[in-house]
Amino acid sequence: MKRTFKYISIFVISGILLSACKEDFLDTQPLDKAPGELVWSDAALAESAVTELYNGLFEGMLNQENMDCITDNALYNFGKQDIMEANISPSNTGWVHHTYEWGEMYRRIRAANIALKKLAAPEFENTNGIVERLKGETYFMRAYFYNQMVRYYGGVPIIKSPYELTSTDFTIARNTYEECVNFIVSDLDSAALLLNGKSLTLGRATQGAALALKSRVLLYAASDLHHMPTYINNLQKSTNRNIAGDLFFSKPENVALLGYPAGDRTARWKAAQDAARAVIDLGFYGYNLDLSAPVTPEEGKNNYVNLYLSRNGGEKDAIFMRQFINAKDEWGAWYPRNNGPNGYHGWTSSEPTQNLVDDYEMMDGTKFDWNNAEHKAAPYDNRDPRFYASILYDGAPWKPRTADAAGTDPFSQIQMGQYQIGNASSPTTYFGLDTRNSSIENWNGTRTGYAIRKFIDPNPAIEDQVTRQEVPSPQIKFTEVVFNYIEASLALGQEAEALAWLNKIRFRSGMPAINESNQALVERYHNERNIEMLFEEQRFYDTRRWMTAPQNQGEKVRIMKVTATLKPGKTVPVYRYSKDDYNYTYTVQEIDPGVENRKWDDKLYFMPIHRDEINRNNKLVQNPGYQ
Structure with a gap:
């Protein structure tokens, strides 16, 4: 029987402490923690120590500050961030590091190294294979943390064992990107061998999780950003200069920190494809991917909601999840309050942009186009079902209002615009409950004209x-994993295979098949990956490794302004979205640069190592653009 995995710190375990020695009242043990020498001699304590590693996952994408806010997908409501305006530096490493900061990751890696050392010669009985399971989970978590660092910095120092008190030199150079990839893959292979089958406890690492993470690691390794000839060529085009004489790029050993200077790239794509296929062939996972035609729009919307709520079959898509429980007051469990509309007393923290909304296709698979009069008159009609499952827009049906707003909006509709009420001959201006002029709360309303629905x-x-x-x-x-398989198949020229799997995902959401080829198919794939995995912390990494970030992370944020005027002869005492009563005007504009003025700098392809780390370790080489 499955049970929800609860994150428990080893430092709050009780009921296993030793009594004080009667002969010497000074010979006592602390009452709030287990002594280190006992942890690895007791199976339950050892499991708790490994469990503590999972706290390094933090809230992930269910946070107030979603990483999609660094991309064209979203805007952060409460102040521009330096990374969005290319102002980060070694002394100001930016918002992206709040979650997976260098020092924090190495603290977690040290804990994993200690666990692996102790589990190599366990002092407790190996009941039901607990030693193998804990070792497998630890290998997985160490690989997970290293991969987080490599995604930001490129190659980082590989530390395989814990430093001891007798250690005298704590400086260590960065390993090459290839060495880091090989090390992470080796850890994941070890984890997959030790974690046979699916865990009976939600939230813990499994064989499937190890193989799936391996597919991500190898996909990134094959991508443009880490193929150094492509990376350097793109930089030279961007800056219109030869960068070979730059301080960083003048040394071949530095270039190897960021990717592969040479080698068989086709083999790297094949390794990524094989890794993804291995997960598919497990047969454990998959939700409504056996379709040969699109489901109805309503079914497509429900399928997508089930996926992100992990319910009603959608949990079959979950390979590795960060769990939350109501009894534990964690920030991620407050996601609806942190990101819901202010007319529901939410904070509207991470807001979808018009840039994103324009990327949702029409129901027939064609592109949305503001130059199309029909599209412009009704921009929220006949769109991809995932739009309605992901975005709260003007007129969207939503939950009943709280008691203080129910009288103003008895129809439970999102109000993102400025409207007229009263009599058309002498109307009164009314600002929607979910705007920054709301009568409910006006300090936290949307700046873009949209709010998140996904994950709520x-x-x-x-x-x-x-x-x-x-x-x-x-x-x-x-x-x-399926997208990883599709992307690798495209890179290998296997378009028929890629299309077959891409259309399976589209059919599940109620969208028609696509049949493009070559670069047009790659672009459709990029858009499909973004729409399907919206707000899942994919876009930030994807647009960097595809090297499309100058557009996708440097593009100015566009927002929506909605106005509604009463039609002649109409009388409306309380506002309700109605095309019968109102004429709607939709105006797209760039956000005020005082709120945010996005810029891109090529240095942002890799994050800076904090100056404090460089000062502590003189063997570290800083990433390009930050010297």
């Missing part, structure tokens, strides 16, 4: 302002 439980009984939710944060999904 639509159950009307859940009042988001005061109730935590138990929707898990997806760290690795089977859908990502």
